[in-house]
Amino acid sequence: MATIRDISKYSGISIATISRVLNAKGNVSEETRKKVLKAIKDLGYTRTDMIKKTAKKVIGIIAPGVGIHYSLIIEGIEEELKNTDYQMFIATTDQAIKKEQAIIDEFMTRKIDGFIICTSKKDDEYIEKLIQSAIPVVVVDRQESEINTDSVSIDNYTAGQKAVEYLYEKGHRKILFIDGYIYSHQPRKKAFIDFAKKKKDITLYIEQGGVTPKEGYKATKNFMKQKKDITAIFYVNDWQAMGGIKALTEEKINIPEDISVMGFDNDNYGNYLNPSLTTIHQPRKEIGMNAANLLIERIEHTCKSKVKRKILLPTKIIERESVKDISEGKIC
Amino acid sequence: MATIRDISKYSGISIATISRVLNAKGNVSEETRKKVLKAIKDLGYTRTDMIKKTAKKVIGIIAPGVGIHYSLIIEGIEEELKNTDYQMFIATTDQAIKKEQAIIDEFMTRKIDGFIICTSKKDDEYIEKLIQSAIPVVVVDRQESEINTDSVSIDNYTAGQKAVEYLYEKGHRKILFIDGYIYSHQPRKKAFIDFAKKKKDITLYIEQGGVTPKEGYKATKNFMKQKKDITAIFYVNDWQAMGGIKALTEEKINIPEDISVMGFDNDNYGNYLNPSLTTIHQPRKEIGMNAANLLIERIEHTCKSKVKRKILLPTKIIERESVKDISEGKIC
Numbered sequence: 266m267a268t269i270r271d272i273s274k275y276s277g278i279s280i281a282t283i284s285r286v287l288n289a290k291g292n293v294s295e296e297t298r299k300k301v302l303k304a305i306k307d308l309g310y311t312r313t314d315m316i317k318k319t320a321k322k323v324i325g326i327i328a329p330g331v332g333i334h335y336s337l338i339i340e341g342i343e344e345e346l347k348n349t350d351y352q353m354f355i356a357t358t359d360q361a362i363k364k365e366q367a368i369i370d371e372f373m374t375r376k377i378d379g380f381i382i383c384t385s386k387k388d389d390e391y392i393e394k395l396i397q398s399a400i401p402v403v404v405v406d407r408q409e410s411e412i413n414t415d416s417v418s419i420d421n422y423t424a425g426q427k428a429v430e431y432l433y434e435k436g437h438r439k440i441l442f443i444d445g446y447i448y449s450h451q452p453r454k455k456a457f458i459d460f461a462k463k464k465k466d467i468t469l470y471i472e473q474g475g476v477t478p479k480e481g482y483k484a485t486k487n488f489m490k491q492k493k494d495i496t497a498i499f500y501v502n503d504w505q506a507m508g509g510i511k512a513l514t515e516e517k518i519n520i521p522e523d524i525s526v527m528g529f530d531n532d533n534y535g536n537y538l539n540p541s542l543t544t545i546h547q548p549r550k551e552i553g554m555n556a557a558n559l560l561i562e563r564i565e566h567t568c569k570s571k572v573k574r575k576i577l578l579p580t581k582i583i584e585r586e587s588v589k590d591i592s593e594g595k596i597c
Numbered sequence: 598m599a600t601i602r603d604i605s606k607y608s609g610i611s612i613a614t615i616s617r618v619l620n621a622k623g624n625v626s627e628e629t630r631k632k633v634l635k636a637i638k639d640l641g642y643t644r645t646d647m648i649k650k651t652a653k654k655v656i657g658i659i660a661p662g663v664g665i666h667y668s669l670i671i672e673g674i675e676e677e678l679k680n681t682d683y684q685m686f687i688a689t690t691d692q693a694i695k696k697e698q699a700i701i702d703e704f705m706t707r708k709i710d711g712f713i714i715c716t717s718k719k720d721d722e723y724i725e726k727l728i729q730s731a732i733p734v735v736v737v738d739r740q741e742s743e744i745n746t747d748s749v750s751i752d753n754y755t756a757g758q759k760a761v762e763y764l765y766e767k768g769h770r771k772i773l774f775i776d777g778y779i780y781s782h783q784p785r786k787k788a789f790i791d792f793a794k795k796k797k798d799i800t801l802y803i804e805q806g807g808v809t810p811k812e813g814y815k816a817t818k819n820f821m822k823q824k825k826d827i828t829a830i831f832y833v834n835d836w837q838a839m840g841g842i843k844a845l846t847e848e849k850i851n852i853p854e855d856i857s858v859m860g861f862d863n864d865n866y867g868n869y870l871n872p873s874l875t876t877i878h879q880p881r882k883e884i885g886m887n888a889a890n891l892l893i894e895r896i897e898h899t900c901k902s903k904v905k906r907k908i909l910l911p912t913k914i915i916e917r918e919s920v921k922d923i924s925e926g927k928i929c
């Protein structure tokens with residue numbers, strides 16, 4: 266087990282300076298910083314080595330909450346750690362950037378070995394600080410960020426495109442998009458808008474929803490009041506679609522005979538809704554597994570890649586009963 | 598901020614011995630242990646004080662997973678911590694006792710200030726060790742344990758009783774109980790069995806389910822194959838009931854006209870099922886809030902109660918559309 270003293274001897278840099286790098290305190294020249302990082306790597310030093318008599322390493326997971334989306338990502342991370350000596354600590358930000366920073370500070374103080382950060386891109390600057398230090402970071406669900414670190418996500422734009430193309434192929438031309446407020450929802454919406462612009466025969470309505478069944482229910486009820494003619498509704502997640510199905514059923518609208526319904530995520534209850542929900546599967550468990558794997562490689566210095574890796578995982582359409590093919594006899 | 602040295606001076610006990618108490622290493626006489634705990638309390642020492650230059654305190658939450666049940670408890674804890682200087686780290690055990698012990702060790706190493714433990718009662722011995730040290734522990738969902746520490750839960754037996762009495766009052770005499778495998782499910786089942794024994798006119802069937810919609814669906818399908826005559830099904834949680842509703846709908850059984858369905862938990866989607874689900878509400882957010890509150894009082898030595906406190910929170914029936922009153926004209 267290497268100590269800070271060993272790193273100091275090896276690199277000829279003072280312990281105080283090494284400590285500044287390890288704790289992301291800044292005020293260290295780029296050249297010195299690189300020397301420290303090299304010594305850390307050469308000696309196989311990890312942050313847990315700062316604490317005496319401890320056997321296990323710990324990775325810190327930062328997420329907005331532990332709802333259905335993040336709980337599956339976390340399950341994937343847990344799965345990947347199962348046969349290792351690693352533990353994981355999870356902390357939730359409640360989507361507050363200030364809280365996220367406080368958590369990062371506290372993880373640093375407690376000598377956590379590496380971070381998996383699943384949050385919005387507003388925190389780029391703060392994460393940049395971590396990356397400048399010796400702390401390995403993997404970001405999740407952050408497709409559009411320019412941040413220079415390993416990342417795992419799905420391509421939300423392409424997934425949205427897949428959904429709207431599917432509905433189009435099934436003959437749907439008057440489509441309602443129920444929006445959410447998570448950043449990953451925005452590329453999905455953009456894909457619908459772009460596709461509608463390209464194909465002149467689509468009428469696209471957008472209604473603000475949210476993330477819960479209650480919000481999906483409300484958004485659907487609101488839109489239905491306008492008595493507009495639609496043949497399909499896309500919900501930005503399955504959780505909302507559940508509420509939407511309830512709203513449509515109450516309005517005596519048959520799914521999919523009168524209106525088709527499509528969700529996103531492939532949550533584990535989708536098969537148990539009535540009708541069962543056609544949706545886009547995103548491999549959340551695999552997102553977690555890949556993130557854990559990338560992070561451990563960085564912590565253990567076993568990763569040979571000097572450049573940062575961006576892993577995009579595939580999505581796929583899960584066809585069930587809630588979308589009707591109305592294209593028959595129609596000239597596309 | 599007190600140091601271990603201060604505690605040593607104040608109590609006349611060696612630093613090594615104090616450290617043994619603080620880190621739950623055992624091998625300390627009862628008299629000495631009590632002296633150390635008194636000195637810690639008198640000087641307002643916290644575990645975070647072992648780490649230099651840190652401002653925030655951290656509580657560690659240990660849970661089997663971060664599914665819907667624990668995520669709501671965690672939300673309650675988060676709510677309670679909002680206006681404090683506390684952070685929380687969550688770690689999951691995947692129901693493995695060995696993993697739980699490893700997490701506790703790691704939380705100790707990282708100087709976590711106190712623990713909220715939501716797990717099975719198999720870990721009594723290990724938690725007892727913590728309680729013997731200076732580390733405050735609050736246990737959640739552990740009604741039957743004899744463990745000597747603050748606890749928060751609902752009374753699962755009484756809640757089960759409430760459910761079966763409700764079905765009985767509505768005229769149901771042939772009832773199917775779909776079981777789960779979480780320890781809190783067992784007192785619910787016992788309440789059904791005891792009630793059926795007391796009231797001679799109840800026929801109670803028990804079918805093994807699980808916790809997911811898939812398991813609820815399967816258990817319902819399995820039972821239906823036997824063509825037994827029932828008028829109501831109680832699912833040990835809402836999540837299973839969702840799958841059950843799907844299974845019954847597939848079998849062309851009308852809910853509640855042919856068979857009534859009742860759940861447990863009052864999950865946030867219950868209102869959006871078809872029909873909306875009658876269930877028992879358990880105040881999970883409040884369980885979390887109360888647990889956090891008890892723990893902070895112990896960490897900050899502001900709790901005047903010398904004896905351990907057991908908080909039992911109330912449950913209540915949420916009446917929706919899935920249970921039919923068939924008692925009319927019936928002589929009870």
